[in-house]
Amino acid sequence: MKNSNSKTSALSEKEGVAAPEILKTKSAAAIQGLRKKQPSAEELISGILAGNITSLSRAITLIESTNINHLAKANTIINACLPYSKKSIRIGITGVPGVGKSTFIEAFGTYLTGLGKKVAVLAVDPSSTISHGSILGDKTRMEELVKDKNAYIRPSASGETLGGVARKTRESITLCEAAGFDTVIIETVGVGQSETAVHSMVDFFLLLKISGAGDELQGIKRGIMEMADAIVINKADGENIAKARAAKVEFNRALHLFPAKNSGWNPKVMTSSSITKEGIEEVWKTITEYLKLTSDNNYFEVKRQEQNQYWMMETIEEQLKNDFYNNPTIQKLLIENKKAVQNNELSPFAAATVLLEHYFKK
Incomplete structure (x- = not known):
């Protein structure tokens, strides 16, 4: 069996066909390579300011992401682009x-x-x-x-x-x-x-x-x-x-x-x-x-200023909501309270009050 595997591996390499072990190694390397190729916030910012469409598209994808880990990078890009x-x-x-x-x-x-x-x-x-x-x-x-x-x-x-x-x-x-x-x-x-x-x-x-x-x-x-x-x-x-x-x-x-x-x-x-x-x-x-x-x-400028204030408040509400639903304790309690509400053991308003009290006590 050992000799057979060695022959298969040798034959695979000779004919350009990767053996299973080589495929696994190459796949892992490829995945790692893709991860390394992700542009940094600074690279995306430079690309956007230079008018590069690929950088712009990648940055928009980043800020549209619901992954909480992308938030800091997205905010860095937005803040750097704001003056422009x-x-x-x-x-x-x-x-x-x-x-x-x-x-x-x-x-x-x-x-x-x-x-x-x-x-x-x-x-x-x-x-x-x-x-x-x-x-x-x-x-x-x-x-x-x-x-x-x-x-x-x-x-x-x-x-x-x-x-x-x-x-x-x-x-x-x-x-x-x-x-x-x-x-x-x-x-x-x-x-x-x-x-x-x-x-x-x-x-x-x-x-x-x-x-x-x-x-x-x-x-x-x-x-x-x-x-x-x-x-x-x-x-x-x-x-x-x-x-x-x-x-x-x-x-x-x-x-x-x-x-x-x-x-x-x-x-x-x-x-x-x-x-x-x-x-x-x-x-x-x-x-x-x-x-x-x-x-x-001067209405144009006044309207822009009012819009900025409006979106500040909207962003606060959105991030509070995201923080609430991503909280591990809340996620667990949410499942329990949903069942209690479904079984008429707890009113929707009482269940919401319980969840909010736990959230603000964290």
């Missing part, structure tokens, strides 16, 4: 599924890169509540823009975040700005109660609508329309042109019923077509008019 951010225009784009957000963003983004802009698109895909997976198909829907050297598209899973805003989208904006992107577009999952989260991280909030889907104002929450700085009736081409114009009139009437904005801006309603590119230039012209107005009256 704040130089972009942040645009939030929302609308119901099927309104054509991805095709509009591709047409709009391509127009902007044609003007010499560097455009980053942070597209948030919905996560399944059953499998917790996401399709992340925005790159396939933006075939033209994804090939543009002045554009960067980053799809992210919404995870368990209410409203479809990825948990680390705010930090991703900072990294994209540090990498030299002067226009950051955030595409949301769709219209929902937590669209305020998008509004709280952008300078300009754009609501996309389509015509011919029944009552033009039905299903649109007042709060969403109040937040919108502009409404664009999308897919205004072919037989939809007349319907889009009619919808524009209705939305204009509706906007006049809302109170004046603190920014001093009067929201506009436009029509556009991602196919013919009609209206795309007008959308950008409207955004630049808004930026000039809010820069002149």
Whole structure:
């Protein structure tokens, strides 16, 4: 047996086929090599500031990680990039599924890169509540823009975040700005109660609508329309042109019923077509008019400061929640209390009180 193994090993080496022992050694070495190849925080920071897309993508993956061990490295990168951010225009784009957000963003983004802009698109895909997976198909829907050297598209899973805003989208904006992107577009999952989260991280909030889907104002929450700085009736081409114009009139009437904005801006309603590119230039012209107005009256800077405070509070809440659920004692007690609640031995409120008392006594 010994001689047979020796012959097999020798034959394997001679013929270029690794013996089991060699394979194990090589696998371990390969895994160790991959671990060693992980770039340091300093290397990622240097890459981001140099505009390296690979470094940017790796850093965003790091800050999106739920692994508690990645938190310190992610914070180091974010803090180092912070002084180089704040130089972009942040645009939030929302609308119901099927309104054509991805095709509009591709047409709009391509127009902007044609003007010499560097455009980053942070597209948030919905996560399944059953499998917790996401399709992340925005790159396939933006075939033209994804090939543009002045554009960067980053799809992210919404995870368990209410409203479809990825948990680390705010930090991703900072990294994209540090990498030299002067226009950051955030595409949301769709219209929902937590669209305020998008509004709280952008300078300009754009609501996309389509015509011919029944009552033009039905299903649109007042709060969403109040937040919108502009409404664009999308897919205004072919037989939809007349319907889009009619919808524009209705939305204009509706906007006049809302109170004046603190920014001093009067929201506009436009029509556009991602196919013919009609209206795309007008959308950008409207955004630049808004930026000039809010820069002149100082609202732009005030809003950014308020947003920073908002995200500080959000981060505190998020880290407290993560610390709570990652606590080993709480994890054990949580299982016990869940069973007690399920068996009606303890009320949900009493169980929550028990868990919180243990947590704060730690």
